[in-house]
Amino acid sequence: MTTSILVVDRVTKRFSGHTAVDALSITVPPGVIFGLLGPNGAGKTTTIRMIMNIIIPDEGRVRLFDSASSARELAHRIGFLPEERGLYPKMRVLDVLLFLAEMRGMDRRTSRPRALEWLERLGLSDWRLRKVSELSKGMQQKVQFASALLHDPDLVVLDEPFSGLDPVNADVMRQTVLDLRRRGKTILFSTQIMEHAEKLCDHICIIARGKKLVDDSLNHVKESYSGRHLIVAFDGSQGGADAVFADRRLVAGLQDFGAYAEVELAHGADAQDVLKSLVGSGARLSRFELAAPSLHAIFVGLVGPDAAQAKGVVHA
C-alpha cells in the first residue's frame, strides 16, 4: 500500500518574469477527494500541468504512486480532464474514445466494450457513430468525462471539472466523483467555486499567487474558523448596521449575500457586542446566529484582494 498517491515537492514555475507557482508542496493520500482551490491566476492550472508532465517545473519535483516515473509514463493509471476541454470535432464519438484510450495505453480490443458501456451509461449510444461536432455542448462534456475515466485510472485529475456544466451535468459529474472515491480511487480537482469543494472534498488546499495558504482536511479547516462567523439577516430597516460592520474593532470581514450577510468577527471581539451595537443602531434583525463558516467565507477572508478581483467568477 502506498503512503501517498501524489507528492508535489517545493515546485516552482516562472513565466517570463512572474512566478506562477512558488515552492508549492502538496501531498495527496490514497482514496481521498482533494480540492485545489484558488482564485483566477492562483497557479492551479500550472500546478496541474506540472503534475501531468505537460510542463516541467523550474524547481522541485512531482512524485506519483511512490515511483520515479513521470505522469506520462504512468498515463495508464491517471485520468485527466484539462481546464480547456476539446475533442476532435470531425471524428466520430466512438473513435475519439478509442483513440484517447490508446493514448492512455489501452488496446482497442479492451477499450471498445468499455467505451460502448460508457456511452450507454451516459445515454449517448445512438450518437456513437456521429461526428463530435454534431453533439451538443453538454453531450461533448459527457464524452470528455468518459475519455478521462475509460481506462479506469487510480488517480483522476480534473481541472475545473464543473466550469461550464449545466446543473444536470454538474450532478452527473458530482456523482461520478463520489462513485470513484467509493471504489477507492483518488481524485484531485481544482475549482474556484467553493460550494462544490465544500460538498465534495475530504481535503483542501487553497493557493493564491502561486503560494499555499491552507492545506488541511476540510473538517479541520472549518473547525479552526468556527465561532468567529455570524449570520445576520434584517427584517426591514438596517438602521446603522453599515457603521457597525465598518467598525474594525468588531468586524474583520463581511460577505453581503443580499438576503443575509456573513460577518467575520475581529480578533478578540465578542459576538454579543456586535448584537448590542446592531440593536442599538436601530436595525431590525430577523436572524442572528453563530455559525460554522462557509468555505466561501473562509476563502474570501484568506485571499481577499485576489478574490475581489475574481468576484464575478466566484459568485457565478
Added chain:
Amino acid sequence: MRKILAVVRREFVERVRTKWFWIGTVLGPLFFGGMILFRLLNGEHSGVERKVAVVDQTTGGAGARLVEGLSASLERFHFVRVPASPRAVDSLTDVVVAKNLDGFLLVSDSTFDVGSVEYRGSNVSSLADMEELHSTLGRQVFAVRLERHGIDPVVVRGAELSVTMATHKIRGTKVTGESGEQAFTLSFAMAIILFLAIVLYGVNVMSSVLEEKTTRIVEVLVSSIRPFELMLGKVVGAGAVGIVQLAVWLLSVKVLAGQQDRIAAWLGVDHSGAQGPALVLPQVPAATMIVFVVYFLLGYFLYAAIFAAVGAISGSEQEARQAQTPVTLLLMVPYLSVFGILNDPNSVSARWFTFVPFWSPVAAPVRWSASPIPAAELTGSLLVLLVSVVLVTWVAARIYRVGILMTGKRPNMREIIRWVRAG
C-alpha cells in the same frame, strides 16, 4: 511505440475519411484521362483536316507550283489557290471568321527571293499545325527556287526528303529507348509531383497540428505521449496518406495509358491512322524510381517537420496560411528552376541545387532524370539532406513542444529562438 502507431493510424484513417481525400484521389486519374482525350481529339494524332487558302501574289506561276507541292506533301491540309485581288484578304478573313476556312497563306515573289511568307488563321496556336506547315513550306520554297535555276524538276522531286530525327537518351553507357520528349515529360512530371506532394501533405500535417492546438485536445495527448512522438506520428500518418494517393495516381495513369485504343474506340475517334498511342508513358528506369522515392521521403520529412512547427506557432488557420507562405516559396525555387537544370544538368547552378537541402528534394531527382549525378555528388547531396532532416526535425520538435501549449499572439522570432535554446 504503440502510442505512436495509434497516432499514425488516427491521422491516416481520419484523413482518408474526408471527402477531400477522395476528390483528390479521383482528380488525378481524371486529369490524366482528360490529357489523353485532349491528345486524341486534337493535334497531330487525330488527323484533323485543315483547309488553307493560298493567296497567290507571285508572277510567273511560282505560286501555283508551290500549291501543287504543298498539296502533294501535306495530306492533312487541303490547299486552295486564290489569285491575288485587292479584296482577297478581307473576304478570306470573313471566311475564316465564319469557320469555313482555317487560315490563309500570303505568298508573293519575295517568298522565293528572301523567304518571307505570312499565315493568318484561327489555328496559329496549334504548334503541330504550324510546325508542319512551316517545315513543308521551307522545303517547297527550296524546290521551287532550284527549279527556277534550271534544275530538272524530276531531280528536285527526287531530292525532296523529309528527315525525321529520333532522339535517344544515353544513360551511363547504354542507349535507352527513351526519347528526348519522353525524358522531358518524365522530369517535368517528377518536379510537379514532388513539389505538389511535399506541399500538400506537409500542409496536412500543419492543419492537423493546428486542429489539436485550437481544440486544446493537445493537453490530454501531451500528458500521455511525448510531443516529439506525437509529431512523428502525425508526420508519418499524413505521409502514408500521401503515398497511398500517389500510388493510386500512378497506377491509374498506367492503366489508362494502356487503354488508350479502347478509349479512342469508345469515343468513336479514328485513331488507327496515327503512329503509336496518343500519349506515350516514359519508361522509368529503376534507378530513377529509387532516387525519386528517396528524395521524396527525405524532402517530405524535412518540410513536414517545418510545417508542424508552423502549425504549432500559429493560433488560427489564417495565421498558419500566412506563416506557411515562405516555406512554400522556399520549395518553389527548385520547381521554377527545372528548365534551367534540364538544359544543363551539370552546370554550377544545377550542382548548387543538388546540395542545398531545401531544394535538393525537387532538384536532384530532376537533374538525375536528365543526366545521372556522379556517385560522389549524389552521396554528398543525400548526406547533407539527411543531416538537415535530423537537425530541422530537432529544431521543429522544440518549437512544436512549446508552441502547441501556447495561446494568444504568435511568438516573434526571438521568442522562437529562445524556445529552441531552452532545453
